Amino acid sequence: MRCQLCDKHASVHLTEIINGEKIERHLCDECAEKEGITIKSNVPLSELLSSLATAQQEARAVGDLHCPQCDISWSQFRKSGLLGCPHDYEAFGKPMLSLIKRAQEGAVKHIGRIPHNTSNEIKDQIRLLRLRQDLQHAVEHEEYETAANIRDEISKLTSN
Amino acid sequence: MDDSGPLGDIVISCRIRLARNIAGFQFFSHADAEQQAEVLGFVRDKVMASELKNDLWYIDMSEISALEREMLTERHVISKQLAQSQGARAVALSHDESLAMMINEEDHLRLQVLASGLQLRENYDRINRVDTMLEDSLKFAFSPDYGYLTACPTNVGTGIRVSVMLHLPALKLLGQIDKVFRAAKDMHLAIRGLYGEGTEPAGDLYQLSNQITLGKTEEQIIDEFIRRTVEPVVEYERLARKKLLKDRFTVLSDKIYRAVGLLSHAWMISSEEAMHLLSFVRLGINLELIKNIHLRDINDIFLLTQPAHLQALSGKSLDAGGRDEARAQFIRDRLSGN
Numbered sequence: 001m002r003c004q005l006c007d008k009h010a011s012v013h014l015t016e017i018i019n020g021e022k023i024e025r026h027l028c029d030e031c032a033e034k035e036g037i038t039i040k041s042n043v044p045l046s047e048l049l050s051s052l053a054t055a056q057q058e059a060r061a062v063g064d065l066h067c068p069q070c071d072i073s074w075s076q077f078r079k080s081g082l083l084g085c086p087h088d089y090e091a092f093g094k095p096m097l098s099l100i101k102r103a104q105e106g107a108v109k110h111i112g113r114i115p116h117n118t119s120n121e122i123k124d125q126i127r128l129l130r131l132r133q134d135l136q137h138a139v140e141h142e143e144y145e146t147a148a149n150i151r152d153e154i155s156k157l158t159s160n
Numbered sequence: 161m162d163d164s165g166p167l168g169d170i171v172i173s174c175r176i177r178l179a180r181n182i183a184g185f186q187f188f189s190h191a192d193a194e195q196q197a198e199v200l201g202f203v204r205d206k207v208m209a210s211e212l213k214n215d216l217w218y219i220d221m222s223e224i225s226a227l228e229r230e231m232l233t234e235r236h237v238i239s240k241q242l243a244q245s246q247g248a249r250a251v252a253l254s255h256d257e258s259l260a261m262m263i264n265e266e267d268h269l270r271l272q273v274l275a276s277g278l279q280l281r282e283n284y285d286r287i288n289r290v291d292t293m294l295e296d297s298l299k300f301a302f303s304p305d306y307g308y309l310t311a312c313p314t315n316v317g318t319g320i321r322v323s324v325m326l327h328l329p330a331l332k333l334l335g336q337i338d339k340v341f342r343a344a345k346d347m348h349l350a351i352r353g354l355y356g357e358g359t360e361p362a363g364d365l366y367q368l369s370n371q372i373t374l375g376k377t378e379e380q381i382i383d384e385f386i387r388r389t390v391e392p393v394v395e396y397e398r399l400a401r402k403k404l405l406k407d408r409f410t411v412l413s414d415k416i417y418r419a420v421g422l423l424s425h426a427w428m429i430s431s432e433e434a435m436h437l438l439s440f441v442r443l444g445i446n447l448e449l450i451k452n453i454h455l456r457d458i459n460d461i462f463l464l465t466q467p468a469h470l471q472a473l474s475g476k477s478l479d480a481g482g483r484d485e486a487r488a489q490f491i492r493d494r495l496s497g498n
Contacts, residue, residue: 070186082266084190086181086301086309089316096313100306100374103314105348107375110307112318113288115295122304130377 003028067091128157164455165277169446170394172325172365173236176283176382177272178291179310179319181301187311188264193247196264200248203263206297207252212259212290220250227477230468236274241265259290266311267319269294278390280322280382288378307374317374322385326393329364329443330400333412337366340393348372349389363435363462368393401447416444420453424495428484434465434491453495461491 003010004026012032014025027035063075072084074092083089089096101108111130114123131154138147165171181187185199208218221229221242229243237260238251249264262270271290273283301309307317315321331337344351348371353361370385404412419440423429429437442458444450463469465487471478474486 070190072190080189082189082311083187083313085186086183086303089303089306089309089313100313100316104317104374105372107317107372109305110303110317110374112307112320112377112381113291115300115302116292117295117299118302118304125304 001026003031005031062095065092065095124157128154131157165275165279167390167394168277168455170327170397171278171390172327173274173276174278174280174283174324175236175272175274175322176280176287177270177321178287179267179308179315179321180269180271180291180294180298181309181311182268183299183301185268188247188266188268189311197248199268200250200264203269203298204250204252206294207261207263210293210297212254212293215254216252216261217255218250218252222248227468227471231472234463234466234468237272238262239265239270259286261290267315269298278324278386280324280386280390284378284382314371315373318376318378318381320373320378320381321369322382323367323369324390326366326368326390326397327364327439327442328366328393328397329439330404331397332364333404333415334400336396336400340396344368344389344393347388349385362432364439365435401443405447413449416440416447416449420444420450420495423491425492426488427492428481429488429491430480430484431466431487434487435462438462457494461494465490 001010001013002008006028008028008030010026011029012025012027014027014032016023016025063073063078065074066072067084067088068091069087070084072088074095077083077088077092097108109129111126111133114126131150135147135150135154138144138150165174182199182203185191186195188196188199191199204218207213208216219232226243229238232238232251233240233243235257237253237257239262242249242251242262242265247264249262251263252261253259258274260272260274262272271287271294273287273290275283303309308319310316310319328337328340331340341351350369350371351361352367352369353365368389370381372381376384419437423434423437423441438458438461441450441453442455445453445455445458464473467483470483470486470490473490478486
């Protein structure tokens with residue numbers, strides 16, 4: 001069978017049903033790839049190896065992340081499950097963020113209690129987060145009056 | 161605990177704990193001995209200078225015996241970890257044992273408030289006041305993004321663990337306990353045994369607690385826990401008890417009265433068997449099938465026949481066989497009114 005587009009030998013045979021109509025397509029390798037039907041499957045080994053090596057390098061780089069305060073590394077933390085000092089949360093940046101996300105059902109921001117000796121600016125930031133969550137809840141439950149009040153509070157906080 | 165609180169026929173006790181760390185120090189497990197001792201001294205001085213000082217016992221773990229530490233664990237006022245680990249550590253305990261502040265557990269400070277029955281909201285009000293009071297003199301590690309910073313990221317944010325100890329004998333008898341567990345797991349809750357993490361359930365007692373500590377306020381976590389977990393499970397257990405009374409009254413009565421018989425007459429009894437039988441007696445009292453034994457007796461027996469308490473009461477160290485004998489005698493005496 002010949003390719004429907006270029007007359008070369010067809011090696012890709014596709015049956016699609018579009019709007020109840022059966023459409024058969026017969027294409028050669030090159031045309032099928034151009035049409036986005038197939039993707040080049042045989043990646044050269046050298047390419048594969050170098051991307052593997054990069055992934056390993058990245059993993060090693062994450063494992064080698066160190067906290068300058070307590071000197072604990074990411075891989076040490078992963079082994080023991082316990083952090084070395086409060087600064088680790090910042091020092092471990094991205095991997096820490098994704099770990100917290102996994103452990104906390106996707107949550108990455110604190111909206112709970114704030115120590116009373118915290119600066120007002122930080123207090124306001126956390127209150128805003130809390131209000132936005134309340135707002136979403138109110139809208140979802142069609143409590144429009146509550147939602148309006150929350151919006152007022154939010155705009156008060158953001159205009160300061 | 162003397163009296164049963166709200167929903168006390170099923171909710172034996174409830175607990176809230178907050179994890180806090182002192183800013184500027186390494187976390188406990190990573191700190192060297194010198195720094196651990198410094199944190200202990202620092203926190204001790206602040207706690208014992210607070211307005212709570214007259215109501216607190218300060219107990220340094222290095223100054224009491226392993227048996228005494230085990231007794232504190234059996235009373236649920238310290239964790240197994242605090243009792244058994246190494247390093248400078250202590251607990252400051254209110255005289256009625258309802259408030260405990262563990263120093264140098266996994267985190268520098270772990271506050272807990274314990275009450276009978278379901279009183280989580282009251283517990284939170286109380287622990288919140290203590291937390292606020294401590295903040296006057298202690299600066300806790302806190303980040304605007306992640307909230308209270310804890311040694312393990314599973315506690316980060318609010319640092320709150322809300323838990324209840326539930327007595328679920330009817331669900332167990334009807335073979336429905338696994339269903340409850342599966343539902344709890346779906347809701348990201350942890351189910352543990354009598355003494356928390358890593359312990360097996362015994363005597364049909366199960367500890368349920370929240371896992372998520374970030375992205376919600378403390379009040380939301382507590383409300384959701386009560387509405388979505390405690391109240392439905394209590395309701396299931398009530399239905400199961402009704403079903404047993406209606407459909408399997410003879411089998412149920414047989415189990416309950418046999419339990420009374422065994423406990424009243426045994427001369428040797430293991431802790432495991434005692435807990436198993438006490439569970440039926442507790443059920444019998446709550447269903448008003450047993451009228452001459454009081455819940456207070458069951459609670460006392462439950463606590464006082466555990467290994468460390470039993471040995472303290474006997475005034476000597478006992479091997480497993482000796483404990484089984486002493487336990488049986490204690491129960492016989494208590495149930496016959498001596």
